[in-house]
Amino acid sequence: MFDPQDWYPDTYIVVLTGMGFLVALVAWLPLALKRLPLSLPIVCIALGAALFLIPRVPDKPLPVAFPDITERVTEFVVIIALMGAGLKLDRVFSVRHWSVTWRLLAITMPLSIGAITLIGAGWIGLPWIIALLLGASLAPTDPVLAADVQVGPPKTGEEDEVRFGLTSEAGLNDGLAFPFVNLAIALGLAASTGEPWALEWFTHNVLWEIGAGIAGGWLVGRAFGWLTFHVPADTKLSQTGDGLIAIAATFISYGLTEMIQCYGFLAVFVTALTLRHAHRNHDFHREMHEVTEQIERLAMMVLLLLFGGSLVSGLLTPLTWVEVLAAVVILLVVRPLAGLVGLIGLEATWTEKLTLAFFGIRGVGSFYYLAYGLNHMEVADGERLWAIVGLVVLLSILLHGLTVTPIMRQLDRSRGRDPDADDAIPPPGLQGPAA
Template sequence: MMQIPPWPPEPYILALTGVGLLIALVAWLPLALKKLPLSLPIICIAIGLILGRYAPTPTVPLPSEYPGFVERFTELVVIIALMGAGLKIDRVFSWKRWAITWRLLGPTMLLTIASVTVIGIYLLHLPLPLAILLGGVMAPTDPVLAADVQVGPPKSGEEDEVRFGLTSEAGLNDGLAFPFIHLAVALAAVGTTGAPWVGQWFLHNVLWEIAAGVGIGWLVGWLFGWITFHIPADSKLAQTGDGVIAIAATLITYGVCEMAQCYGFLGVFIAALVIRHAHRSHAFQREMHDFTEQIERIAMMAGLVLFGGALISGVLAPLGWREALAAAMILLIVRPAAGMLGLIGFRAHKSEKVTLAFFGIRGVGSFYYMAYGLNHMEAGHQNGLWALLSLVVLISILMHGLTVTPVMRSLDRFHGRNPDGAAG
């Protein structure tokens, strides 16, 4: 007699099946969603909500319960995304050609941090360290969830001013917001130890960590670029066509930066830019980018499924009207206003400026900064801060995900390009 297999199957078998489906969705969904007002992150969150509600072995993936895992997992996802973002930028670096980047990194980011800090103090009644932490958490745009507003793969020609600005901003502001996270941690430590902090923070967390991050990123990127493209032909790594070398460069750069106590996020993005320009026209650039993007998408989908599970498990439960109002202000007022102010005097069409200001997508990077900050300070309000951040990220994913396709297709038509890829 045929034995009927047990039901439900073992969690391990269910997990294998689920991972397989997740990887299949990574390959199929971007093609299916290309013309629809939907995004891959929205689908991932929906899957997480369903699994959180109906999974045979329910889990409660609340970030406040697993702060160490959240910090390390999001850290890994962000550095892979930063490598991918750097590899896809075709524009040669110069202060003038990157003028839009400096506007988004300078006045726009600083205005955002200051505004969110004020919201934290006067609306949410947070102590100064936590208000500054909130400002640093909400300031960086996300390199992981912003794929639909970024430039296309290397040499694809999909690099207008808006896409370039949003890509370069997301690549650099994840590192340049870090001094404000350290400032919050230092201020929190002063309240408990009374230790002097100004000199240590400015000399180490600002000057050293930024300069060393840029320097190490350039050095590792130059070394990988030389080994990959310029040593004798029989030994060139580019001959292998193995894009995994980009992941190796990512991990080595980040590891060396962390050992030197400087900003690894900044170092990885700089390394990617240097590798990209080591041989700008080589086909292997596309191989490295595509492999990195595939790994990034799998990790991003896994993280957003867990985020969906956290939503169904009650991560938003501590929210009150103050947090809801703060989230609306951050996404609908602070970022758009800071973006428009930062772009005053920049030569671009008004629709381009509005698009740049509007798409300040919050996501995985913000979760990393929140986890890092809270893991390095003694602080209350943790559940409330996680709830506020989760609401901001959820609204950002829905709002930006539902509008990105029509907005970017309209932008392409404005520039005389066919949004479906044919010659315009």
């Protein structure tokens, strides 16, 4: 007789079934959540927490236990998101028209890094070098989880100043935050060996890695732009109709630029911008964006399921009320104030400036930078750092996920757009919320 207690399904079958449900959620949840004050990342974290509370799930997905896997998985998700972000920007690149981007990068991000470093060292009690690593990890706006406040797909016209500013900032600041991560690593190495660090850091980690990253990304973008749109008609890549070309460009751009030791994140975003510029009005950009978006959503959901599992496995255990209060200040004080300072003089309404300043979403990029830093320097209290960053990301997902729908819909209405119209553009990217 069949005894349910003796029935244990094969692990492979369980995983296969779970992946089926996951893919179905990837396709369906954004539409279901469109008008709700709820985001897809919140749902993913809740599902992950529920999954890893099941007694028969033995492994605890704590990042300190899997440092190399954590770095590589977060790296993969970020580079896919950067390609998608670059492809959907309609605005032509120029110093003048991208002024909001330069303000957020040149003023807001350094101010955020400095303020978080001060909080980490003076308030939380971290060593200055470790506090700098914390600041560099938590300062960048995330290109993955920030998709709810980004522009719509290519050629949709969903590109107001707020959405453009947050999309372009998220695309570029992941690459420009790296010098500060490398500064923390260089200072940590110098503290143990006593060797000079400043010249090497400035010439290699700043000048070379930024310059070569931009140049390498541009060259790969030009090559793919020519192959996709400008070779003889019978052989151009756009004739394939296969958006996987964008994934090929992502991996090649990242791989080649990392081989010459420069910032691959920056290179991928520049490649995407250059590829988009090769033929701005071609419909094939939509095909490429749709593929990157689908892969990004699936990878993001897997990562957030694991994050939810880590939360119920003890990720936040090392926290005290000091770290909790510091995390709240980082989200509600540091980024908004630094954002408003950076936007002084920008020709925008106060509503737009406040929205830009408020939606500095922290997420997968912060996980990557911390994992990279911890894998390249000696840190005695890695669990505590992971707890702080995990809490900031969790609070950001909850705070911004619950507020993005009403705020962005109100912003649309103030600009004369009806987010509930039948022809309204569906929510861009990973949302569920804002259109």
